[in-house]
Amino acid sequence: MTEGAPKQTLRERRALSESDARSEPLALPLDAWHRARGGRMVPFAGYSMPVQYEGIIAEHLWTREHAGLFDVSHMGQLTLSGDGLDAAVEALLPIDLSTLKLGSVRYSLLLDENGGILDDLMVSRWRQALYIVVNGATKWDDIGFLREHLPDAITLNHLDDRALLALQGPEAFAALERVVTGEHPLSALTFMKGGRFAIAGIEAWISRSGYTGEDGFEISIPADNAAEVADALCGQPEVRPIGLGARDSLRLEAGLPLYGHDLSPETGPVEAGLTFAINKRRREQGGFFGAETILAALRNGPERKRVGLALEGRLAAREGATVHAGDAEVGRVTSGGYSPCLGHPIAMAYVAAEHAAEGAALELDVRGRRIPARVVPLPFVPHRYHR
Amino acid sequence: MSRYFTKDHEWIAIDGDEATVGITDYAQGQLGDITFVELPSEGASVSKGDSAAVVDSVKAASDVYAPASGTITAANQALADTPELVNSAAEGDGWLWRMTLSDAAELDALMDEAGYREYVEGL
Numbered sequence: 001m002t003e004g005a006p007k008q009t010l011r012e013r014r015a016l017s018e019s020d021a022r023s024e025p026l027a028l029p030l031d032a033w034h035r036a037r038g039g040r041m042v043p044f045a046g047y048s049m050p051v052q053y054e055g056i057i058a059e060h061l062w063t064r065e066h067a068g069l070f071d072v073s074h075m076g077q078l079t080l081s082g083d084g085l086d087a088a089v090e091a092l093l094p095i096d097l098s099t100l101k102l103g104s105v106r107y108s109l110l111l112d113e114n115g116g117i118l119d120d121l122m123v124s125r126w127r128q129a130l131y132i133v134v135n136g137a138t139k140w141d142d143i144g145f146l147r148e149h150l151p152d153a154i155t156l157n158h159l160d161d162r163a164l165l166a167l168q169g170p171e172a173f174a175a176l177e178r179v180v181t182g183e184h185p186l187s188a189l190t191f192m193k194g195g196r197f198a199i200a201g202i203e204a205w206i207s208r209s210g211y212t213g214e215d216g217f218e219i220s221i222p223a224d225n226a227a228e229v230a231d232a233l234c235g236q237p238e239v240r241p242i243g244l245g246a247r248d249s250l251r252l253e254a255g256l257p258l259y260g261h262d263l264s265p266e267t268g269p270v271e272a273g274l275t276f277a278i279n280k281r282r283r284e285q286g287g288f289f290g291a292e293t294i295l296a297a298l299r300n301g302p303e304r305k306r307v308g309l310a311l312e313g314r315l316a317a318r319e320g321a322t323v324h325a326g327d328a329e330v331g332r333v334t335s336g337g338y339s340p341c342l343g344h345p346i347a348m349a350y351v352a353a354e355h356a357a358e359g360a361a362l363e364l365d366v367r368g369r370r371i372p373a374r375v376v377p378l379p380f381v382p383h384r385y386h387r
Numbered sequence: 388m389s390r391y392f393t394k395d396h397e398w399i400a401i402d403g404d405e406a407t408v409g410i411t412d413y414a415q416g417q418l419g420d421i422t423f424v425e426l427p428s429e430g431a432s433v434s435k436g437d438s439a440a441v442v443d444s445v446k447a448a449s450d451v452y453a454p455a456s457g458t459i460t461a462a463n464q465a466l467a468d469t470p471e472l473v474n475s476a477a478e479g480d481g482w483l484w485r486m487t488l489s490d491a492a493e494l495d496a497l498m499d500e501a502g503y504r505e506y507v508e509g510l
Contacts, residue, residue: 245419
């Protein structure tokens with residue numbers, strides 16, 4: 001998987017590891033914890049992170065059947081606070097904050113003036129602040145953008161003294177419930193709700209959310225105590241540590257886009273199938289970055305759409321593979337790989353709207369070979385959120 | 388039977404006029420779970436350094452280069468149904484193809500087993 005490489009040769013792989021050694025990725029709070037558990041560390045988003053422990057397929061299937069613990073501490077955790085907070089944030093994001101209740105979590109987008117996607121993010125309502133989680137590779141740009149465009153009355157804090165873990169899978173609730181204490185029972189959290197708890201005596205902000213399509217939780221804790229929390233969670237029989245490799249294959253099966261691949265400044269929310277992130281009142285009123293372009297795309301329909309593709313055979317198509325209908329090139333793959341749950345390769349691609357209907361028969365060019373593929377609904381594997 | 392290794396993590400074992408080629412155990416470990424292997428056609432001629440096969444893993448597709456020039460005499464058909472053989476037995480049953488060599492002197496530039504193990508240690 002290693003972000004962004006559609007095809008690597010063993011030769012390039014060697015060159016990569018050499019150059020990465022020179023640029024020295026930063027260590028995250030759980031660096032030693034991962035190494036002690038056999039995590040194979042690779043550079044990712046400027047950090048050294050575990051790509052796998054026992055193997056990507058085994059970790060992937062374990063998460064779908066039991067519970068996996070992911071370290072996502074590379075992601076940016078921010079808070080915004082100050083007078084006029086909601087109005088200031090709504091001037092940027094297409095979110096309706098009037099309907100975001102205390103403890104609720106919502107998916108939103110950071111957009112540029114042309115309606116291109118600068119990042120995708122999660123916004124939670126805290127008592128005195130909005131808590132925002134952004135992607136690791138984009139967090140510095142996001143912070144710069146927010147500082148530039150938010151008024152001086154709004155304070156942005158980068159919570160770089162906190163680690164972020166995700167516990168995902170059908171047994172995540174049972175495992176977490178055993179080690180968590182809080183004002184409310186853990187069962188009070190439904191999908192996209194969060195609250196304050198303690199794990200092994202350590203304060204934690206926990207939301208019922210994630211990036212695998214499974215029920216699960218995202219857990220923000222002080223970086224200094226991250227190993228204690230990770231130990232408490234991995235001490236549960238349902239839980240194993242899971243690397244970035246399975247994180248990518250799980251989110252692909254769940255049809256969830258990955259920023260920098262399926263989303264970029266060159267893609268807009270409507271063609272990306274993320275119109276749900278343009279909240280209803282904001283569609284009617286506009287007044288957010290890129291509103292003109294996006295509202296026009298909503299009215300007229302997008303020229304291309306992000307679709308799921310099921311491939312014939314076993315050869316996977318990866319980012320950059322072109323999509324063809326007969327002689328015409330009609331799109332491009334943005335993510336692809338083998339689906340451990342389905343047993344065949346799958347991909348996400350942007351495809352011209354007239355070829356994007358469910359069932360459309362297309363072909364992918366994979367290294368000069370034409371691979372038959374069919375448009376299928378997303379997600380590839382059904383979501384099992386606890387609503 | 389002597390076995391040679393390349394810096395790109397292929398091995399080639401010589402047995403009389405025929406050679407067997409695969410990727411090393413180190414390489415399969417780096418690639419992770421292998422899901423598909425694209426093999427060369429029997430009768431195809433390859434030059435040293437040509438991409439002769441592709442190993443597709445959960446992480447990425449990787450070219451496998453011919454360690455020497457010659458003609459493909461067989462491809463390991465067992466990999467069509469069980470590509471994971473390359474993970475479990477990279478330097479044995481997970482071989483990729485067999486070939487005859489057109490210039491045995493090309494092997495002189497490759498490493499022997501001890502040399503390769505030392506090379507991998509240094510990576």
